[in-house]
Amino acid sequence: MRNETKSKTKRGGLIAGALAAGVAGLAFSGGVVTNTVPVFAQPVQIEAPAQNFGFADVVEKVSPAVVSVRVTQDISPTVSSGRDMASPFDNLPEDHPLRRFFDMPGQNGMPDGMRPRRQPRQAMGQGSGFFISDDGYLVTNNHVVGDGSKYTVVMDDGTEYDARLIGTDKRTDLALLKVDSDDSKFTYVEFGDDDAVRIGDWVVAVGNPFGLGGSVTAGIVSARGRDIGAGPYDDFLQIDAAVNRGNSGGPAFGLDGKVIGVNTAIFSPSGGNVGIAFAIPASVAKDVIASLREDGNVERGWLGVQIAAVTEDIAEAVGLSDDKGAIVTLPDNETPASKAGIATGDVITAVDGQTVDGPRELARKIGNYKPNTEVDITVWRDGEAEDISVQLGNLASLDEASSAEESSNRKVPVNPSSLSGYGLTLVPSEDGKGVVVTDVEPDSSAADKGVEAGDVIVTVNGKDVSDQKDVEAAIKDASKNGRKAALFQLKNGDQNRFVALPIDKG
Template sequence: MLKTKAVVLVSLVWLTTLVAQASRAASLPDFTELVEDSSPAVVNISTVQATESERSSALGQFGAPDSEDIPEIFRHFFRNLPDMEPRPKRTPQSLGSGFIISEDGYVLTNNHVVQGAERVLVRLNDRRELEAEIVGTDERSDVALLKIEAEDLPVVKIGKARDLRVGEWVLAIGSPFGFDHTVTAGIVSAKERALANETYVPFIQTDVAINPGNSGGPLFNLDGEVVGINSQIYTRSGGFMGLSFAIPIDVAMDVADQLKSQGHVSRGWLGVIIQEVNRDLAESFGLDKPAGALVAKVLPDSPAQAAGLLEGDVITSFNGRSIALSSDLPHLVGRVKPGTEAKMDVIRDGERTTINVEVGLLPEDGQAVGGEPQVKPATLNRLGLKVEPLSDSYREKWNVRSGVVVSEVADGAGARAGVVAGDVITMLNGSQIESVQQFADVVDALPEDRSVPMRIVRRGSPLFIPLKLVQQ
């Protein structure tokens, strides 16, 4: 009897395990049909670079690390040759991936895949190799549009990146290390990520395994639609570490349409230099929470200046879209057609206001950019700072109109706030600083035990910092 019960118990455990495994298997997505349908439209891209020295140098930058002491950095990932030595002949080298977006041969990939190339070769799923024309490239978004001469080509389905949800499954197809049509899968880790030096792209972050050679390849959702172009990784070793970034397909297709129609990309422009609002700055500006884009500088002759935007304003929304991080603003403005009127919600002196601005055209390089009576330097003040009048050389060198120059920093509120000698103080607690005497008057009137904003210009870069006088 006991033996029979034991057998029944083991059988129940075995059945429970099978049911649990089957349930887990049923909950995981099946990518086979998606891959079969989409792979024919994914291509391998190789190029002949302009010079051997350039190719060798680039390999040294993006190839295998020379030592273990490599910092965490963002990297484009397209070089896939393990050796660093220059070769005697300039043969096509496998650099990255791409995908076909039209039956007549338009192909999307990354700008860095084809940058500096003399020739671009596209290898199709059926093993044909066709030379491609570079229709146009856009370095700011890292998107390139190619054209091959062919008809009735397989094409991908284009989705909407804005409909992606964090946690949903996505799949990449590409040529890591030259292995064509390699499939990797993962989930969306985050949306609208801002990366260093990548102002105009709200990246999709995933944990899909991405490696050298995946650059320019498509990122699919479970409906088989392309939602992004795999572009960068965050790495210490140069390889996959679970942090991969893709350009949203909405951004890429807008760029591709402009490259196709006019050969270049036009972006909206406000003409401001902005910074993040941290907790201390939020307190100093009287904000409920640290959010928005703090205007550190309004560029002369810019749309922002024409609209009446001021340094010290905090932009909290743009055309109805909330600005949580300062990095949210550039890509929202950049996607607005130049000449279009937009609305901004701004907090100024603790009060909310709405400003209408006619968005301008972003300059090609992404930038747009009578002496004060001589007075003796002030002695150390309540902040522990000694300041001097702003000289003509400082005005010209750092492009500042008014302010005072910090000549000495002692222990005190200024030092705690991070002020250093050579900083130009242009604004304090909402007052524009015009002279040494006026600065002294503003300092004398500062409240204690409350953060106030101070605007400085450090080596040409404007910056707001929170300043707090502690009651003695």
């Protein structure tokens, strides 16, 4: 019994010793004591700022510079009778049997035979804006001023001024108004540095939501560089401050009281605030407004190409190491690009040595240059980089109307043939330029890439094709050069695009 107790005590001593060693960070190995304290990754630790601040100081300073903008628009005239719209019978011939029903004596209190007159009507729109100078220049959105015929600026204290339109820029949705008042000096704000703004920074929006002028909301910057499909220069700040209809054209302030963005759009299934709003960055607005103030318009450089993103497949097909740049799907006729020799299938990778990540960045870089500026465009062509000097045109002179002919009525010749391994049925085009896709197998790689019946294969890996043999030969050459995919240039109507299809090794 004594021995058993002794044994238990000994075991207990070993356990206690082991625990003590673990606590002390010591271990025993061959009689040598070593320090083996385990090292663990530390969790994120941030010293929280004091939460005793508010936005009142900022709002008090900036609010006098923010205004409501009322816009009067002339709209199409309507019939001034009891009918709200013109009747489809208004243009009936005088001897038409139905005419008597619409020319009844005394109709609407009018003398016999007198038709209802059409009266011009006016509609009223509203938005927000803010002064950028003490002599009355103020910023708002292009879509706020619209086709306005009269502009009224309502101050924070209710004072009203007439304003005139200096200029607009549809591509960035900005507009500049001017209040002429010899007796007043206006409180104004300045643009800040949106490049220094970080996701999570506070933002204060002041504006005229739903006609409630002088409304203030606060939130944070949720994201940068948002593309919302508004145009080629999309680069919006996303904010979660409550922004609603009527806030358009109003400022989004940082806590230093400087404008970091111009509120321009919201994402909302309901039409009201859901916490997703978009603001034009101050860096963009500042340059555009400066141009409008100088001469009433914005001049941008123009390259004259249709472009698309470089996907991973396209990069592999043309031999690029990464999927960056913008592939030229079609250089427009008689444009700076076509005159300089930029061709379909070229991948634009840099402008004046500055790397181009994608189509939007290329559009912004080119737009930042003045017309007639000489720039070096770096293109990837035939497996190597090449610099091409281009004198940019003026985007304002671009005629956006397309003169391309529709090809939807193209007649398809007989005897279609199948392109083995791709699920495509092809026929030569009627004009001998390209090969027409007449059918696409649903489960094929071509279908996965969006190839459709009616598409015309114009080139394969930069080589013109006029029949299936040309297509097969181009694919074979790409395979010999170690390519894993072949680059198909497809045209449908006036749309041109590139699709990389994996090369069938069978």
